[in-house]
Amino acid sequence: MTVGITWSEASARRMERQFLANPAAKDTGVAEIVGAMLGAHAQVLSAAELSVGVRAVGVTRAGVRDALRETRSLVKTHGPRGTVHLLPAAELPLWCAVLPAVPSGASPFAAGVRVSEEQAREIVTAIGEALDGVCLTVDELSEEVVARVGSWAGDLVMPAFQGMWPRWRQVMHRAGQSGALCFGPDRGRKVTYTRPPRFTPMPAEEAVRELVRRYLRAYGPATPRGFAKWLAAGGGWATELFGRLAGEGLIEEVVFEGEAGWWVASGDTEFPKEGASGVRLLPYFDAYGIAAQPRELLFPGDAYRRALARGQAGNYPVLLVDGVVAGVWHQRRRGRRTTVTVEVLGRRLGAREERELAAQVGRVGEVLEAEAELVVGTVTAGPHA
Numbered sequence: 001m002t003v004g005i006t007w008s009e010a011s012a013r014r015m016e017r018q019f020l021a022n023p024a025a026k027d028t029g030v031a032e033i034v035g036a037m038l039g040a041h042a043q044v045l046s047a048a049e050l051s052v053g054v055r056a057v058g059v060t061r062a063g064v065r066d067a068l069r070e071t072r073s074l075v076k077t078h079g080p081r082g083t084v085h086l087l088p089a090a091e092l093p094l095w096c097a098v099l100p101a102v103p104s105g106a107s108p109f110a111a112g113v114r115v116s117e118e119q120a121r122e123i124v125t126a127i128g129e130a131l132d133g134v135c136l137t138v139d140e141l142s143e144e145v146v147a148r149v150g151s152w153a154g155d156l157v158m159p160a161f162q163g164m165w166p167r168w169r170q171v172m173h174r175a176g177q178s179g180a181l182c183f184g185p186d187r188g189r190k191v192t193y194t195r196p197p198r199f200t201p202m203p204a205e206e207a208v209r210e211l212v213r214r215y216l217r218a219y220g221p222a223t224p225r226g227f228a229k230w231l232a233a234g235g236g237w238a239t240e241l242f243g244r245l246a247g248e249g250l251i252e253e254v255v256f257e258g259e260a261g262w263w264v265a266s267g268d269t270e271f272p273k274e275g276a277s278g279v280r281l282l283p284y285f286d287a288y289g290i291a292a293q294p295r296e297l298l299f300p301g302d303a304y305r306r307a308l309a310r311g312q313a314g315n316y317p318v319l320l321v322d323g324v325v326a327g328v329w330h331q332r333r334r335g336r337r338t339t340v341t342v343e344v345l346g347r348r349l350g351a352r353e354e355r356e357l358a359a360q361v362g363r364v365g366e367v368l369e370a371e372a373e374l375v376v377g378t379v380t381a382g383p384h385a
Contacts, residue, residue, distance in 0.1 A: 002253060002254060002255050002260070004256075005221055006257060007256075008323075010220075010221060011323035012271070012323065014288065015276045017217065021278070023056050024055055026058050030052055030063060030064055033052055033055050037052075037218070038218055040287060041290070041314070042076055042084050047285060049368070050367055053363070053366070053368075054363060060366060060368075062369065074089060076182060078099075078172075078175075079095060079176075080230060080231050081231065081232040082173040083173075083285075093200060093201050093202045098204070101204040101205075102232075103237050112157065114170065119152075119153075120171045126145045126149050126168075127141065127175040127181050128175065128195055129148065130144035130145060131195040133195070135184035135194045137187065137190045137193075138193070142154060142169075146166070149168075153167055158170060179199065181194075182195070209250060213265045216251060217268060221254050221262035221263060221264050222262065222263060224238040246263070251264065254269065276323025279321055280319075280360060281317065281318075281319060281342075281363075282318050285313075286317075289325070298313075298324055299313070299324075301346050303318075303327070319343075326346075327342055327345045328343050329341060330381045331372075332381075337370060338372050339372075340364055341378075342377075
């Protein structure tokens with residue numbers, strides 16, 4: 001008999017497994033929290049610090065940076081969707097097997113700009129060799145890559161911020177995804193890159209199976225299309241993959257909100273009977289808002305218009321009430337103080353919710369090591385502000 005699951009049950013389990021229902025205990029490692037999230041988006045490091053910090057007791061941005069720079073249990077590199085993420089260092093054998101195995105779409109670059117597959121492999125190899133045991137700025141790395149593969153890699157053909165980038169940078173994310181590159185410590189105001197410690201990637205097919213299982217555990221029920229969107233993979237590839245894993249008995253179909261075609265890991269069909277509850281503040285591109293589907297239930301009513309940009313999640317920090325988006329927020333820091341403005345959408349908060357919101361704002365201040373002040377009003381800042 002096919003299991004039937006409601007949105008309330010699914011969101012409660014997702015929040016529970018994301019350490020959003022109850023924060024992780026003090027003895028939970030930062031890398032374990034990031035692993036449960038399947039990576040913390042870190043294009044803006046402060047957002048990643050908040051993503052981790054709001055899921056744990058006593059963790060501040062200093063703790064996240066310590067895991068990144070001192071204990072090195074975290075690595076900052078290119079992860080899902082080619083975007084910059086914090087990933088557990090111990091999980092690089094998984095990620096660096098999965099991500100290169102995901103079929104890439106057609107190159108977005110013009111014929112005179114793009115590199116061939118052979119050239120891409122040459123560049124990734126050159127990056128790994130250049131960064132072995134050293135930290136280089138992007139300009140220093142560019143010189144090393146050109147010296148290894150030829151002047152064609154340095155042609156300034158890629159339109160970029162107020163200028164042009166060299167050809168080799170169009171595959172820089174592939175170097176990160178394959179384990180040839182990660183971010184090193186900043187050198188003053190300049191970003192540096194290095195190579196992570198050597199490791200042996202898992203067999204690709206085994207790694208893909210494991211990632212699907214972990215994705216479904218964290219964010220299931222899910223569809224192949226939702227998985228593909230989260231990973232920036234082709235829908236056809238994901239559909240074929242889910243079909244193959246179902247045939248192997250590794251995943252099972254469930255009925256979600258009355259619809260078939262949703263999947264969980266085999267045997268993982270226990271869901272809380274009590275719905276998600278409580279108030280949470282999540283930063284830009286938090287993993288929960290990116291991965292949880294369907295988006296129209298996570299972002300109901302006005303939230304779909306206000307908190308998404310053409311259907312894309314993550315552009316605004318969001319207010320969660322009982323597991324769904326109920327507002328947006330923005331924080332503006334001045335020295336040791338930060339003002340957190342929260343815009344509530346389409347409802348009024350009750351007394352309990354107001355107290356929880358105040359506590360959440362306090363927690364944001366703790367993570368950012370600042371004294372936080374709550375203002376309830378309109379958020380005037382645009383996306384990514």
